[in-house]
Amino acid sequence: MNAGRLLLAxxxxxxxxxxxxxxxAQVLGxxxxxxxxxxxxxxxxxxVRLHWSLLGHRPAQLRTFSQAVVQACRDFRPAWLLxxxxxxxxxxxxxxxxxxxxxxxxxxxxxxxxxxxxxxxxLDALPHYDHVFSPRxxxxxxxxxxxxxxxxxxxxxxxxxxxxxxxxxxxxxTRLASEVIFVGGADRDRLPLVGALIAAGLRVAxxxxxxxxxxxxxxxxxxxxxxxxxxKATGAAKIALCLVRRANRDxxxxxxxxxxxxxxxxLVEDTPEHHDIFGPDGEAVVYFxxxxxxxxxxxxxxxxxxxxxxxxxxxxxxxxxxxxxYRDRLAAMLGLDRHAPSHDRQPSHDLQPSHDHQPSHDRxxxxxxxxx
Numbered sequence: 001m002n003a004g005r006l007l008l009a010x011x012x013x014x015x016x017x018x019x020x021x022x023x024x025a026q027v028l029g030x031x032x033x034x035x036x037x038x039x040x041x042x043x044x045x046x047x048v049r050l051h052w053s054l055l056g057h058r059p060a061q062l063r064t065f066s067q068a069v070v071q072a073c074r075d076f077r078p079a080w081l082l083x084x085x086x087x088x089x090x091x092x093x094x095x096x097x098x099x100x101x102x103x104x105x106x107x108x109x110x111x112x113x114x115x116x117x118x119x120x121x122x123l124d125a126l127p128h129y130d131h132v133f134s135p136r137x138x139x140x141x142x143x144x145x146x147x148x149x150x151x152x153x154x155x156x157x158x159x160x161x162x163x164x165x166x167x168x169x170x171x172x173x174t175r176l177a178s179e180v181i182f183v184g185g186a187d188r189d190r191l192p193l194v195g196a197l198i199a200a201g202l203r204v205a206x207x208x209x210x211x212x213x214x215x216x217x218x219x220x221x222x223x224x225x226x227x228x229x230x231x232k233a234t235g236a237a238k239i240a241l242c243l244v245r246r247a248n249r250d251x252x253x254x255x256x257x258x259x260x261x262x263x264x265x266x267l268v269e270d271t272p273e274h275h276d277i278f279g280p281d282g283e284a285v286v287y288f289x290x291x292x293x294x295x296x297x298x299x300x301x302x303x304x305x306x307x308x309x310x311x312x313x314x315x316x317x318x319x320x321x322x323x324x325x326y327r328d329r330l331a332a333m334l335g336l337d338r339h340a341p342s343h344d345r346q347p348s349h350d351l352q353p354s355h356d357h358q359p360s361h362d363r364x365x366x367x368x369x370x371x372x
Contacts, residue, residue, distance in 0.1 A: 006082060007034075007081045009081065009087050010022075024159075035068065057119035070096045077100075082333060090125055107135075109156075131151075131152065140153055155324075166231040179302055180241050205220060207224065231262055238265065239267050260284070265311045268286065
């Protein structure tokens with residue numbers, strides 16, 4: 001077994017944590033291969049829906065993908081398997097991987113007890129990881145009670161190649177500009193907050209799923225957008241709203257780090273985790289605890305361009321200086337010195353993907369990204 005190799009199981013699409021961690025491994029100089037977790041859902045639409053709706057949120061190709069991950073461990077001989085989120089790797093596969101001497105890690109990006117995600121097969125597999133890392137402080141004690149051996153709180157982060165300031169071109173400015181931007185799905189508990197901003201007369205831009213389903217938010221819906229559009233739209237907004245996901249029992253979200261990395265003024269839902277990240281009210285962000293307070297503080301910020309700039313600059317400096325990239329998170333999970341010189345420099349957003357890392361298909365049909 002190669003003591004420095006990493007096998008990742010996650011989604012390699014550019015906006016997902018799996019891709020960010022893969023990039024972090026490259027920066028750290030860790031030889032890495034990625035198993036594309038999307039392949040576990042590679043089936044006809046009706047079959048995917050049948051398994052998800054009637055078989056307890058079970059991926060249609062769970063067993064096939066699990067077996068492919070075991071085979072990848074045999075072939076690649078990694079020191080670590082790191083799966084991301086509710087990874088489609090079953091209990092039997094994790095037991096087999098343990099027998100190969102591979103340390104099994106999971107970065108639990110979603111709350112497995114969220115009714116929208118809860119799956120008996122995943123909860124059955126979860127205690128068979130050697131170490132589970134959760135970006136929510138509400139989960140560690142529950143995970144330990146569930147039988148997980150080692151559990152650590154590890155916040156989300158940002159990816160320097162994706163999350164940076166980018167000004168919209170003059171011809172884009174009018175289309176992208178807003179007073180308040182929110183990027184995220186239309187969870188029901190978010191509707192009263194976002195709807196109140198719109199009802200108060202603020203020009204709101206909503207990016208994400210399902211905002212078009214509700215009459216109070218439909219006119220502000222801008223749908224899904226690529227990372228560049230999100231960067232430009234965030235920079236073109238006067239305020240970036242940061243809300244947690246209550247169904248996930250979140251204290252912060254991915255956007256908690258992505259917004260300040262891009263360089264926007266933040267209006268943030270008040271949580272203990274957000275205070276840990278940003279410090280006291282008014283130092284780097286402005287907090288709110290209720291709908292009236294949110295509207296009042298948004299209006300105060302809109303009336304003070306200089307204060308918005310000060311807050312944006314302060315939040316950016318705090319996050320950029322705080323070891324909050326996915327490189328840092330990966331180094332923590334693997335027990336590496338994050339301050340040690342990397343084998344590669346931090347990737348620039350100007351760099352193009354190398355042809356050496358294009359995906360290929362193994363004999364079981366699961367996509368792997370070649371070793372870095």
